[in-house]
Amino acid sequence: MTKPCILCVAITGSLPTKANNPAVPITVSEQVDSTHEAFQAGATIVHAHVRNDDQTPSSDPDKFAALKEGIEKHCPGMIVQFSTGGRSGAGRTRGGMLSLRPDMASLSVGSNNFPTRVYENPPDLVDWLAGEMLVHDVKPEIEAFDLSHILKAKAMADKGQLAGTPYIQFVMGVKNAMPVDRDVFDYYIQTVHRLFGKDAPWCAAGIGQHQLTLNEWAIAAGGHARTGLEDNVRLDRDRLAPSNAALVRRAAEICARHDRPVATVEQARDILGLRPATLVKGQAA
Ligand SMILES: [Zn+2]
Numbered sequence: 001m002t003k004p005c006i007l008c009v010a011i012t013g014s015l016p017t018k019a020n021n022p023a024v025p026i027t028v029s030e031q032v033d034s035t036h037e038a039f040q041a042g043a044t045i046v047h048a049h050v051r052n053d054d055q056t057p058s059s060d061p062d063k064f065a066a067l068k069e070g071i072e073k074h075c076p077g078m079i080v081q082f083s084t085g086g087r088s089g090a091g092r093t094r095g096g097m098l099s100l101r102p103d104m105a106s107l108s109v110g111s112n113n114f115p116t117r118v119y120e121n122p123p124d125l126v127d128w129l130a131g132e133m134l135v136h137d138v139k140p141e142i143e144a145f146d147l148s149h150i151l152k153a154k155a156m157a158d159k160g161q162l163a164g165t166p167y168i169q170f171v172m173g174v175k176n177a178m179p180v181d182r183d184v185f186d187y188y189i190q191t192v193h194r195l196f197g198k199d200a201p202w203c204a205a206g207i208g209q210h211q212l213t214l215n216e217w218a219i220a221a222g223g224h225a226r227t228g229l230e231d232n233v234r235l236d237r238d239r240l241a242p243s244n245a246a247l248v249r250r251a252a253e254i255c256a257r258h259d260r261p262v263a264t265v266e267q268a269r270d271i272l273g274l275r276p277a278t279l280v281k282g283q284a285a
Contacts, residue, residue, distance in 0.1 A: 004262065059093040
C-alpha cells in the first residue's frame with residue numbers, strides 16, 4: 001500500500017502536566033517549539049489546546065491566536081486544528097476561537113463518559129459549533145468516541161451542517177468510553193466507507209499505552225494516525241516520551257514498515273480537501 005499517511009500530533013491536550021512529563025508544552029512559546037520539532041519529524045496536522053500559566057485548560061482566543069501565528073510562521077503549510085472539546089461544560093466559549101479561521105477544529109457530536117466525569121456535548125451546542133465552523137470555513141474533525149457519533153456525522157452532513165466529506169477520527173481506549181476492540185475498529189472503517197464512500201479518509205487515536213496499537217492498526221488499514229503527548233506521555237512502560245517529535249518519529253517508523261509514505265503538507269491538504277498551503281495567510285516565504 002503506498003497511500004500517504006497523514007500524521008497528526010496532539011501536542012498538549014487539557015490534562016497532562018509537567019508533573020506527568022516535563023516535555024508537555026504548556027506556554028505558547030513551548031507549544032510552537034514542540035510543534036516545529038514534530039513538524040520536522042513528519043507531522044502535518046497539529047491538534048492544539050491552550051493552557052493558562054498554572055497549566056489549567058484555557059479557552060482564551062488570544063492564546064489560540066498567538067499559537068496559530070507562531071505555527072504558521074515556523075511550520076509553513078502545517079494544518080492547524082484547534083480543539084473545541086477540551087473544556088466540557090464551558091458551553092460556547094469552547095468555540096470562541098473559531099473566528100480565527102484555523103484550517104480545522106475538532107468536533108464532538110455526542111456525549112459519553114470519561115474516566116471521572118461525563119463528557120457533555122448537548123445537541124444545541126453541537127449544532128452551534130458546527131454552524132460556526134461553516135461560517136468561518138473551518139473543517140471539522142469528527143471525534144468518534146462511539147459508533148453513534150459516526151452516524152450522527154452522516155445525519156449532520158445530510159442536513160448541510162458539515163462541509164465536504166466528514167473526516168472521522170476513531171478514539172479508543174478512553175476509560176469508561178469505547179475500549180480498544182479490533183472488531184469495533186473494523187466495523188468503524190466499514191461504516192465510514194458505507195456512509196461516506198470508499199475513498200473517505202479517516203484516522204484513529206489511542207489513549208495511553210493504546211496509542212501504539214491504534215497507530216499500528218490505522219496505518220496498516222490505510223487510515224491516518226494521531227500521536228502526541230495529549231494522548232500518551234510514555235514511550236514505553238519504563239520511559240517517558242522525550243518529546244512530541246519522538247512520538248511522531250515512532251509513528252513514521254510504523255508507516256515505513258507498512259510501505260506508507262508520510263504525507264507532505266500538500267498531500268495532507270489535498271486528501272482532506274483543505275485550501276492549498278500557498279493560500280494560507282501568514283505563511284512564511
Ligand atoms: Zn484534544
